[in-house]
Amino acid sequence: xxxxxxVFKRKSEIGGSIEVICxxxxxxxxxxxxxxxxxxxxxxxxxxxxxxxxxxxxxxSALVSHNLNSxxxxxxxxxASILPLADDIQVVGIDEAQxxxxxxxxxxxxxxxxxxxxxxxxxxxxxxxxxxxxxxQIMSIAESVTKLHAVCVKCGSAAMYSYRLVPDExxxxxxxxxxxxxxxxxxxxx
Numbered sequence: 001x002x003x004x005x006x007v008f009k010r011k012s013e014i015g016g017s018i019e020v021i022c023x024x025x026x027x028x029x030x031x032x033x034x035x036x037x038x039x040x041x042x043x044x045x046x047x048x049x050x051x052x053x054x055x056x057x058x059x060x061s062a063l064v065s066h067n068l069n070s071x072x073x074x075x076x077x078x079x080a081s082i083l084p085l086a087d088d089i090q091v092v093g094i095d096e097a098q099x100x101x102x103x104x105x106x107x108x109x110x111x112x113x114x115x116x117x118x119x120x121x122x123x124x125x126x127x128x129x130x131x132x133x134x135x136x137q138i139m140s141i142a143e144s145v146t147k148l149h150a151v152c153v154k155c156g157s158a159a160m161y162s163y164r165l166v167p168d169e170x171x172x173x174x175x176x177x178x179x180x181x182x183x184x185x186x187x188x189x190x
Contacts, residue, residue, distance in 0.1 A: 046089050048089045050085070154187035157187075
C-alpha cells in the first residue's frame, strides 16, 4: 500500500498515541489486541500487527490467541524493523512486546509522534514476578494502560502472576499450560 494524502489526513485526524494491554499469561492480552485491531479495521483504518520472530508458538504470519482467534501479522527480528513497515499505517499492533529489544519504547514513541495509534500487548512481569523487558518503559510513556487478570488456578481469585511449572531458570521460556499457570499473589507466594 502506498503512502497517500488520505492516510496522512486520517493520521492527523486520529492523532498518535500509545496504548498498553498487559497482564499475566492467560489473561486475554492477545484477545484484546485482536479486538481493538478489528475495531480499527471496521473504522476503515490502515492497520498492521507485528510480533517478534522469537515467538514460535503458533504461526509466523498470524497472531493467534489462546482461544485460537487469529489475525494476520508480520514477524520481525527487532523493534527497529517495525518503522519502515509502518510507513503508511494508521494503527500498529505489537504483540509479545516483552520479547522485543530495548529499542521498542523509542519505536513506539516515533510512531505515536508521527500520528500512529500504537497498541502494545505483553507480559508486564516475568515468571519471578519482576518487570519484564521494556514493558515498564512503554507503560510509563503510554496514554493508557489496561491491566488484565487471568483466573488463579489454585483459588479462583484474580491472577496477575505467571507461575512457571517447570524447573527452568531461563528468563525466556516459551510455553503454554504445560509450562505456566496463572496465580494470584497469595498462591504465587506459596
